[in-house]
Amino acid sequence: NAGVTQTPKFRILKIGQSMTLQCAQDMNHNYMYWYRQDPGMGLKLIYYSVGAGITDKGEVPNGYNVSRSTTEDFPLRLELAAPSQTSVYFCASVGSGARLDNEQFFGPGTRLTVL
């Protein structure tokens, strides 16, 4: 298993540009998450999904959009990039089972800079 993969690893955007951060998992996990990590602030949940076709807002959704057309993929879209979106973005997934074993598996992250 490759686990959770994210592309790109690094990206620099100009203000107002748009981009999509890709996230994929090959563990057949139903639940997927997008976080942003800012220094000294921990991880903040942006959006999450409990299955294909179902998404919901997290703690800091403004300026982002998501879609979940398949179980494997959960892309995060920035439509009009702003300097406040400079951050490291992590995707995570977790399976759901009888034990509700909700250990989250994280991807390697995307470091985004908006100038």
Add this chain to the structure above:
Amino acid sequence: AQSVSQHNHHVILSEAASLELGCNYSYGGTVNLFWYVQYPGQHLQLLLKYFSGDPLVKGIKGFEAEFIKSKFSFNLRKPSVQWSDTAEYFCAVTPYGNNRLAFGKGNQVVVIP
């Protein structure tokens, strides 16, 4: 919504010193508790977790954590740290049956050789 508090954001230790990182959460019901570690330049990895049973949980690399329900705490400990333990440590909490994690702000630990 639940919240997670981690104090002493920056911790500097010498090798062989003992480490204890505090974690307190605000949620009155049954919770699942986690400690994640992020080594420099790497993604988050699970260090240990508590779901039920023995409140003293042992994880990887000699780490352990103790769940004290009455204090809403899940403190992480290691008796003797190594230089390779330099990392950022995050406590995370989720109510039982809920897959949304709430993270603390993290503890940046630097171990000096």
